[in-house]
Amino acid sequence: MDAISFGTDGWRARLDTFTDERVRTVGQAVADYLADEGFDAPVAVGYDARATSEGFAESLADVLADNGFDVLLPERDRPTPVIAWAVVDRGLSGALMVTASHNPPEYNGVKFIPADGAPALPAVTDAIEARLADPRADGPRGSIDRVDLVAAHAAQARDLVDPDLAGLTVVYDAMHGSGRRVTDALLESAGATVIRRRCDRDTAFGGVPPEPSAEHLSGLVDAVAAHDADLGIANDGDADRLAVVTPDRDYLDENLFFAAVYDALLAERSGPAVRTVSTTFLIDRVAAAHGEEVVETSVGFKWVAEAMVEHDALMGGEESGGFSIRGHVPEKDGVLMALLAADVAAGEPLDTRVDRLLDVHGDIVADKVSVDCPDERKAAVVDALGDAIPETVAGRAVEDVVTLDGFKLLLSDGSWLLVRPSGTEPKMRVYAEAESRERVDAILDEGRDLVAALV
Known part of the structure; x- marks a missing residue:
């Protein structure tokens, strides 16, 4: 139990530490926490594309069911934001997500998603850690069912963005992760022509950590040029973050992407932005130009999410590629943001919008x-x-x-x-x-x- 510690975004560790026994201990702690807090609705358990993730998810489901909770498992590995939306959409008690995000395949992790779909704050994760205990059966056993959680999330994304991507060509790179046949399918459903890269499941991620950084996306840059595409989009391993490639800039810095999308949203809507202390002051300049304010938070999307709710923010984000918008769960969502990025690009090329912002506000x-x-x-x-x-x-x-x-x-x-x-x-x-x-x-x-x- 001493090896289990919830950090910035759940408990993450190498597989020699991240064992089935310890995962089941986390499951029991979550079951006890939910019961103590009076939750009795079903719980979702999601998982990413790693070789070990489905087995760990089944172990968590088994422990939760032993404690009387009905459990919903997706039919295959799915993005973290799909699971987070299901919590709110279905009125669940919460969810567990088995993922090590962008870490190499020798890692895995688990995080708890509370009933509001936002990242768990320290008060919650501390309460779960305090309840770590050996698994036990308690009362009538709950059910475990496999369900489709993608369709509802896709409908939510289209309702929020209302996109028309006809005539737009997007190269999508899943990095062998859980965004495959989710993000690309959503873009296609909105009318985009989608060219796919690394959209097969590879539990070793092709030998490259599923981190959508510039050094890992040279192939996406080349593909955008080769296909004369309007933009490229990549998700990390569990598709809660994204990176964007443009024809002129190649890898588009996440700070510039944030500023461009926030500026585009402000053309029709209003509201402050929330950014972390590590994110660009360009957001502040864009906000000031529209008479809006910016709220600065500590690093970690849980703090962004908390401030988004408190200040009714239009958009929140961090320089590491995690973003969300008003009307959605306050959790970073690389699938939704891929659709929004494409929608903004369909209205005006991202390079053109960024050039204009830098002309007005200065280079960064x-x-x-x-x-x-x-x-x-x-x-x-x-x-x-x-x-x-x-x-x-x-x-x-x-x-x-x-x-x-x-x-x-x-x-x-x-x-x-x-x-x-x-x-x-x-x-x-x-x-x-x-x-x-x-x-x-x-x-x-x-x-x-x-x-x-x-x-």
């Missing part, structure tokens, strides 16, 4: 690096950083320090440096944003050196 370049740091050293490094804030970074004065999540140093020229501990890996993250590649590199170099001296 953002990047991040990591510094190895054992988990047990992270707190000490953060504490030490508080006493090591420099007066200048890359030749610009530090004008303010934001301590919402780690330390974010706001510099006199509008650029910034952020240092914070990773919630998923034994690393410290170093982020920077400035008006040029050279400035970002200089800021990152100083940030990396600052952290490395303290680890």
